[in-house]
Amino acid sequence: MAAAGHVQCEDEFLCSICLDVFTDPVSTSCGHNFCKSCITKHWDNNENYQCPMCKKDFYPRPELCINTFISKMVAQFRHEAQHEPNIYSSNQQAAKPGEVPCDVCTGTKLKALKSCLVCQTSYCQTHLEPHLTRSGLKRHQLIHPVENMEDMMCMKHEKPLELFCKTDHICICLLCPVVDHKNHEFVHLKDEYEEQKAELKKTEAEIQQMIQERQLKIQEIEQSVELSKKAADRETAEGVEVFTALMDSVQRSLDQFKKKIQEKQRTTKKQAKGFIKELELEISELRKRSTEMEQLSGCEDHLHFVQRFTCVKAAPSMKTWTKVSVRPPSYEGSVVRAVSQLEDKLTEDIKKVVVGAELKRVQQYEVDLTLDPDTAYPYLILSDDEKQVHDGDVKNLPPKPQRFSDCCCVLAKQSFSSGKFYFEVQVKQKTEWTLGVVRESINRKGQILLSPQDGHWTIDLSNGNEYEALDDPYVLLSLKSGPQKVGVFVDYEEGLVSFYDVDSSVLIYSFVGCHFNDQLLPFFSPGLNDGGKNSAPLIITPVDTE
Incomplete structure (x- = not known):
């Protein structure tokens, strides 16, 4: 029964901040106990006054008095620990893997409670008692138990590392500034800790x-x-x-x-x-x-x-x-x-x-296109829905800056500067036509040479059965049969312009590696009327997905 009571004392008389037996114990209004110096330093280093255990806020900062009852109980605890070491030690646990063992224990190594920087030794609760009761050992600096105590000491002076040299960014002892770190900037390790924290x-x-x-x-x-x-x-x-x-x-x-x-x-x-x-x-x-x-x-x-x-x-x-x-x-x-x-x-x-x-x-990638009458050659006739165009042999449109003056063609209203787009044009019963895309900045006045260098990517039909890709140089196209509907596909980023015979699902021609660098506009030329031989219109038609 005595041993069980002693374990209870061990749990109840340890400060949760320093993990040591209470020194001048004080109690907060929430019922938790601490060393007076521990709770005072804790509140000095924080803006809020909280209980470290339950996080309850106090405002204003309370004035704490020593709890005489707990103080007497702590004194009794210290007395029992000093006069009954065997009972006290028997209730401690052996050090588990990963825990710091006591350096003094022989046989089974008990779990260390503290390490002493002066002695460079780790102690279990029993062997720590002299540091708690003897006046000479009380001045030693105790810390949480750590292994490899030599890492906490200055290798040259065999003193605890208590300072931080800001010049060399290393930890030093109190003797180091005299010689090795003379005229260097250094601070207490605790201050550097707070700053780095x-x-x-x-x-x-x-x-x-x-x-x-x-x-x-x-x-x-x-x-x-x-x-x-x-x-x-x-x-x-x-x-x-x-x-x-x-x-x-x-x-x-x-x-x-x-x-x-x-x-x-x-x-x-x-x-x-x-x-x-x-x-x-x-x-x-x-x-x-x-x-x-x-x-x-x-x-x-x-x-x-x-x-x-x-x-x-x-x-x-x-x-x-x-x-x-x-x-x-x-x-x-x-x-x-x-x-x-x-x-x-x-x-x-x-x-x-x-x-x-x-x-x-x-x-x-089908897009809905309409023809732009403001760009149309003066002799062209556009349908009311702006989907059809043919040559009327009679000048019927007034001059405009964006209008083609001598080239029998018209542009779409819609322009494109990225992505992919596709449209289809019916060319049925025509003997002459030109289709494709052009840069918005192309020349629209006078005679125009259709070529990629001048911003045109087009194919055409002439003389009823001669198909050409107006590349540089021109490419004569050999088609088994003349297309009735032409599909035009553009991939702006890939620099690709492709023409398809829609009904036969045949690729007519592709311009590859094109450099657009401008808005692109669909281009339509129905060709001259030619005495009625080429009177059929170019018709922008919707895509038939069936």
């Missing part, structure tokens, strides 16, 4: 800010990855569709190739099987005659021998097989012919499947 809060706030910034950046990157994944999924789906169609075509060609080879092989096998069957019958007959001759060779009866030999010898004659053979069919050139046919088929399929899938993809 304040700086720590500021640095921690900065770190938290940096963490938030990086978390936002992570979200931004994750969003980019998600967008990339969606784009990759779309592209993969399109690719799977295209390659599946191509693989089906290859598989069909392979199946046809294998079928032809197998048919030849079956014919050869059937012929060989007939020969083998015939040969096996003859072999069976020959073996039968061989057996009869073997039996006749042991016969001693002259009459019987002659009669039987005449019968055996008179057996039907056998077929001559010298010139009979099974010739393997010739497969020479079969693979080459099959691959050549496949190549032609794939080329055709690629145009249908690949370009068709690509056209569907770019059609997603």
Whole structure:
């Protein structure tokens, strides 16, 4: 029972600030007890007067008096600890891994309660008692238990590290400033601790800010990855569709190739099987005659021998097989012919499947365009909805700064300086037209040379059947049939302008590596009327997604 009571004293008479037995114990109104010097220093170093245990605020700062009752109990506790060391020690726990052991204990090392900077030793509660009761040891500096006490001491003077040299940014002892750190700026370690602790809060706030910034950046990157994944999924789906169609075509060609080879092989096998069957019958007959001759060779009866030999010898004659053979069919050139046919088929399929899938993809970027009458060549006639244009042979529009003076063309009202856009134009029944995009800053007066160097990316039809890409130099386009509807796709960032035959899903031409550096405007030239031969209008049509 005495031991249990002693453990209770040990728990109740330790200050929660210094973790030592109370010295001049005082009590707060919330019921917690502290050393008077500990709570006084704690409140001196903080703006708010709080209980370190329950965080209750006090205002104004209370005046604390020594609790005489607890003071007497502490005195009794010290007396028992001094006169009953065995009982006191027996209730302490052995040091666990990671805990500082007592340097004095022999045998089982108990958990250290304090470390002495002067003695450079860690003590359990029992062996700490002399530092609490003897006047000479009371002046020693006790700290929370730490391992490697030598790290707390000056290696040169063997004194505790109590100062901080701001010049060299190291901890020093009281003797170091005399020689090694003469004329250096130094402060007490506690003052530097307080200063660095304040700086720590500021640095921690900065770190938290940096963490938030990086978390936002992570979200931004994750969003980019998600967008990339969606784009990759779309592209993969399109690719799977295209390659599946191509693989089906290859598989069909392979199946046809294998079928032809197998048919030849079956014919050869059937012929060989007939020969083998015939040969096996003859072999069976020959073996039968061989057996009869073997039996006749042991016969001693002259009459019987002659009669039987005449019968055996008179057996039907056998077929001559010298010139009979099974010739393997010739497969020479079969693979080459099959691959050549496949190549032609794939080329055709690629145009249908690949370009068709690509056209569907770019059609997603359709924009609604209207023609700008203020830019139209004076002889052009625009429909009321500003979706159609043709040459009227009669000047009907007044001069304007932005109007083309000599070029039979018109621009769209809408301009683009980023992203992707797509539009379709019907060119049915026309013998002449020009379509594409141009820089907003192009020259609109006098004769105009259409070329990428001058800010034009266009294709045209002339003389009813001559198609050209107005690149540098011009490129003659070989088309199997004239397009009835032309699709125009632009990727501003990629510097790409592509033209499609919408009905046939054929890529007509692409300008690549373009440098726009300006607003882009869709460009339309219906061509001259030519006595009614080219009177059909260019028509901006909506995309048919079905």
